[in-house]
Amino acid sequence: xxxxxxxxxxxxxxxxxxxxxxxxxxxxxxxxxxxxxxxxxxxxxxxxxxxxxxxxxxxxxxxxxxxxxxxxxxxxxxxxxxxxxxxxxxxxxxxxxxxxxxxxxxxxxxxxxxxxxxxxxxxxxxxxxxxxxxxxxxxxxxxxxxxxxxxxxxxxxxxxxxxxxxxxxxxxxxxxxxxxxxxxxxxxxxxxxxxxxxxxxxxxxxxxxxxxxxxxxxxxxxxxxxxxxxxxxxxxxxxxxxxxxxxxxxxxxxxxxxxxxxxxxxxxxxxxxxxxxxxxxxxxxxxxxxxxxxxxxxxxxxxxxxxxxxxxxxxxxxxxxxxxxxxxxxxxxxxxxxxxxxxxxxxxxxxxxxxxxxxxxxxxxxxxxxxxxxxxxxxxxxxxxxxxxxxxxxxxxxxx
Numbered sequence: 001x002x003x004x005x006x007x008x009x010x011x012x013x014x015x016x017x018x019x020x021x022x023x024x025x026x027x028x029x030x031x032x033x034x035x036x037x038x039x040x041x042x043x044x045x046x047x048x049x050x051x052x053x054x055x056x057x058x059x060x061x062x063x064x065x066x067x068x069x070x071x072x073x074x075x076x077x078x079x080x081x082x083x084x085x086x087x088x089x090x091x092x093x094x095x096x097x098x099x100x101x102x103x104x105x106x107x108x109x110x111x112x113x114x115x116x117x118x119x120x121x122x123x124x125x126x127x128x129x130x131x132x133x134x135x136x137x138x139x140x141x142x143x144x145x146x147x148x149x150x151x152x153x154x155x156x157x158x159x160x161x162x163x164x165x166x167x168x169x170x171x172x173x174x175x176x177x178x179x180x181x182x183x184x185x186x187x188x189x190x191x192x193x194x195x196x197x198x199x200x201x202x203x204x205x206x207x208x209x210x211x212x213x214x215x216x217x218x219x220x221x222x223x224x225x226x227x228x229x230x231x232x233x234x235x236x237x238x239x240x241x242x243x244x245x246x247x248x249x250x251x252x253x254x255x256x257x258x259x260x261x262x263x264x265x266x267x268x269x270x271x272x273x274x275x276x277x278x279x280x281x282x283x284x285x286x287x288x289x290x291x292x293x294x295x296x297x298x299x300x301x302x303x304x305x306x307x308x309x310x311x312x313x314x315x316x317x318x319x320x321x322x323x324x325x326x327x328x329x330x331x332x333x334x335x336x337x338x339x340x341x342x343x344x345x346x347x348x349x350x351x352x353x354x355x356x357x358x359x360x361x362x363x364x365x366x367x368x369x370x371x372x373x374x375x376x377x378x379x380x381x382x383x384x385x386x387x388x389x390x391x392x393x394x395x396x397x398x399x400x
Contacts, residue, residue: 030067032058033077033085033094033217037170039193040249041097050074052193053249054214057114057233058095060241061216064232078167080146083107086219093229094217097190101148102399109222110215111229113396114236116258117187118208118371119149122194124176125203130183132207133157139182140164142172149185152210156367169194177201187212192255204255208328210370213261213397234263258320262378262394279347283381286388287355290379291340294318307384307391314393321375321395323361329368336372337362351383358398374398 034054036044042054059069077085077096085091086108097117100110121141123130130136133153137160143150150163164181166172173194175181184191188208195202216233218225236242237260250257286305293302299315306314319325323336344356359375380392 027071028067029071030062031073031091033075033091033096035096036076037168038190039197040253053245054095056245060236061229061232079144086217098217099212100215108217108220109226111226112215112233113213113261114233115214116261117189117212119210120188120191120208121205122184122191125201136161141183141185142175142181143185144169189255192253196253230263262396283353283388287342287345291342294340307389310391317393336364353381355379
């Protein structure tokens with residue numbers, strides 16, 4: 001690494017496996033890659049420092065690693081350069097609307113995810129004919145160099161679209177305002193920031209057609225740093241800092257992201273299957289019945305097996321990932337089906353347990369496979385008044 005975390009705190013240096021300064025008075029430092037042109041997420045301010053949700057996330061992580069905000073060097077991380085910046089040591093890690101995908105996981109390691117967004121379209125406010133990606137046939141759509149967003153539209157929605165690539169999304173927005181592009185495409189959270197900058201001229205269509213999980217990129221194979229960053233993200237979500245940053249940076253644009261994702265890229269989060277003979281038979285029965293009632297959409301019975309206080313949140317999560325309840329894709333997935341399969345149960349005490357379930361989908365149109373990807377669920381069970389209940393449920397997408 002060209003910009004190692006130097007030792008003021010020996011523990012941080014050892015944990016991150018980087019070189020430490022011999023001068024114990026030196027403060028530890030980090031070089032972090034972010035975007036400089038994404039309002040709400042990460043934009044360079046008049047103070048000469050970036051601000052936004054991604055920046056808050058990066059600063060929170062740095063603090064957990066023993067580095068205060070004054071000792072962070074911020075580097076601009078264009079989409080096309082993120083992998084090279086990580087692997088040549090230009091930065092220590094990247095927080096820059098960096099979607100976790102299977103091809104990228106071949107080149108870098110990810111911690112997280114810390115946010116779920118969805119690809120959408122930004123158009124001029126008086127443009128009423130573009131209401132979904134299929135309407136872009138014969139139109140010009142702009143995206144940033146290194147992004148796969150425009151290719152997704154051309155492949156799955158509008159083969160006749162004309163695509164252009166610019167170094168940054170802000171340059172695409174300039175083209176849209178000038179009339180040389182008909183739409184800008186990337187994730188809705190990014191587009192909402194630009195719409196908020198030009199409320200009288202631009203609008204987000206509001207028809208997201210993928211789900212994107214934002215992760216923190218680290219150098220490929222650096223599992224030590226990956227695990228520590230993941231732990232920091234988990235803390236940010238659990239202590240309320242995540243929600244406060246969303247309210248401060250994203251809510252003013254009118255954008256409301258999906259709820260905080262389950263953070264999975266850490267060595268200590270896996271739940272493994274165990275010998276069923278060592279489990280409470282009633283626990284196994286209830287967990288399997290949860291899967292059956294979900295598959296059969298027997299929601300009334302499903303609700304009887306959830307903790308009353310947790311039922312509203314669990315119901316909202318289940319409906320969020322059930323095609324028949326989706327309010328955004330609607331008729332396009334009305335014939336889709338799904339199957340939940342229990343893949344592991346661990347009993348952590350006489351009255352507590354955790355299970356994993358895998359959900360796969362059928363009859364989903366190919367163009368929406370990035371919206372309804374397979375899902376891994378993590379469920380937390382508690383025994384209450386002698387009966388096992390589902391008291392927490394988290395979901396994350398499976399990349400392939």
